[in-house]
Amino acid sequence: MGKTLLEFYPFDIKYDDNEEKIVVYGYTKEGEKVIVVDNSFHPYFYAVISPEDKESVINSIKNLKVIVGEKEALIKKIEEYQSHLVGRDVTTLKLTFNTYSEMKHFFEPIKRISGVSELLETDIPIHRRYLIDKRFKMFTRVRVEGEKVKSTSPNTNFTILADVIEETNSELIENPKIMAVDIETYNPIGNPRPEKDPILMISISTNYGFNKVISWKKCDEMQDFVEVVESEMDVLLRFEDIIKNENPQIIVGYNSDNFDFPYINERAKKYKLNLKLGVDNSKLKITKRGIGKAAKIIGIPHIDLFIFIRNILGPTLKTETYNLNAVADELIGEKKVEGFHWTEMSKMWDNGGDDLKKIFEYSMKDAEITLKLMEKLFNLIAEMTKIVGQTPFDVSRMTYGQCVEWFLAKNAHDFKELIPPKPLGHFVSDRQAKSYEGAYVHKPEVGLFENIVVYDFRSLYPSIIVSYNICPTTLFCDCCKVGFETPEINGKKYSFCKEKKGFIPQLLENLINRRIRIKEIIKKLPKNDEDYKILSARSYAIKTIANAMYGYLGFARSRWYCWECAASITALGRHYITKVISEAESKGFSVLYADTDSLFISLKNKSLEDSKKFIKEINSSLPEMMELDFQGFYSRGVFLAKKRYALSDTLGNLTIKGLEWVRRDWSKIAKETQIAVIKSILVDGSKEKAIRITRDTIKKLKEGKIPIDKVTIYTQLTRKIEDYESIGPHVSAAIKAKEKGYTFEPGQIIKYIIVKGSGSISDKAFILEDVLDRKLEYDPEYYINNQVIPAVEKIFEAVGISKDELLGKVQTKLGGFFGD
């Protein structure tokens, strides 16, 4: 079909193991599906050599005879490359090969050549190497030149054999076709067993109007979206059919890596079906990834939103659990179909009729919610994908550490920095064994205070890294006699180069400046503007990477791990916060509390104006990138201990940190009582009301009037049940449930209740399902003495009311509090 030039949006990429070439999958603006084959890319790695041995090493490499299969494998190119390894000058040879399968046979023989000290970048997967080198970003417009040929894949418009493939601009694909998928399974004993229990239905929801539930059981007056086929096998075949005909550009699920797709695969195996979902007609592949699995469909990015939310969004969410219902409620204000619990699935399926209709509705809604979540999160996933520079499939599954690492890897060569190897074995354990001092936390004045001003350092750690040029490449440089110096850390000062910028501070400075520019633009846009949404997501993605940089430097499995850097950052953080504390005190403010980058002062006889003058003075003395911000003014606050306090602003809005209220391992009844007490004291200024509320709760608990969901406690299993040394209540509840056939995985949230009976607290702990089944009653004594009272006791003490007084055991005159 001849030479052609076109622009397209790449969605996925693979290194073809058999044909040994890079294949990029994408779409033109008109939605035509294209495959771009890049024959020009060849894998390579670096050998670090002593410069004086250069000729002999090159000769030895040329003389190597490596046989792969029947044929001799050849080195394609040898080039000298003067570069840096973590700031140190190194001479390397860049060795390029025709294919990866040939290249890997050269690792060992080249390592053994005298004059070669180490091999670098042998542990970069080829498709990632390709994206690092080519610079273009997934989901954005890319220019390709090459020969247009008929596609070998049946459901693709054409293939291009590329000569050139390059970035044009970073314009994002508009409105990709997204398909959300959810399955329901037969589950007579709780968790479904893929070897026995069939898939009942597969639900599909798209952002372009195709919505269906495919099932194999009929009932009267079925909803329009239900399509009934003959059998479970036909459900699977119809699913394959839909993927092929509908051509979704992105497939999304919720926990689909570890549930939906592995289950679909297991059931397909049973019928000896090969579900060819990939654009290249390849099978749905379930791979192992860390402790879990990942479901890969070649050519169509499959995003498991549960994984992305858990890894990246989780810490910013309020929700206690990452189940679909709670997450969707918080992010998009939607809930699942009510009056239905998944444990009833098989019973309702067997009943048929209206019950079956209800399952159809429930399943459809789940797929719809998943789709809406993706529509909400697409911009963020796309921006993370762009900034990290890898595929959406990979990036959506990365943790913070991996996002930072691949971001650095992408940019390292601009600074001629080679990518250090992943640390293994004792390198990791040695690093883990060597800890360093963290942030400073000021012991609070326990009690109730009024007129509180809060300051915080804007992006404290990133601004320190940039100001002090903290980088593994600048530590104790050769050029500066005295560089940027840290305070003493265990009696030693650390120095960072003043002459040349380190690559991490340089990249970080670019990120910070980029974010400032974006925020300037956002300010002028209306909130519902499409650009506003994209730029907000970009700003959030940049912030995520910038804030994770410090943690990455102290992370034992980092390629650019640097103990001295991490320890210097926290030491400087401690230096600046303590400096502000002492200056505030010397100016006559009373410092109530401080933690890491924030400072709480009481105005006392000073004015708000005085506090603003103070902040100006501080800022004029700080390095340019560092800034102390005015965070807010609060009319009242109660401080209980380090990391435990509550504030109320002038409008009565509460800020609560560290208290039981924000913790999931406390019952709702304890948390609700606690917040009601805080509100009474901080907002209403009435300790009588607080006492009344507490006593009333205790009475209701005694009378057994509190519903079960308010006495349920959530605790995560962090390991396998048998690995626990100490059996806490949640573990004990799980052990008892396990004997009855329930299964538990590490990471699972255990919902348990302490019931009436004898023995230790653990003896009396049972999981929610057990309690409901056996109609057990909660233990009022436990919830009064171990939940409600401890949650409010410290607060009452801080305002001068003892426990006895609270419970009415001692008659004391109340009063003298906020004028009453």
Add this chain to the structure above:
DNA sequence: CCGATT
């Protein structure tokens, strides 16, 4: 009651 575990 107290250190260890969570």
Add this chain to the structure above:
DNA sequence: AACGGCTAATCGG
């Protein structure tokens, strides 16, 4: 498989 600091409950000797 991002850091350390910190509080508090409960176990288990």
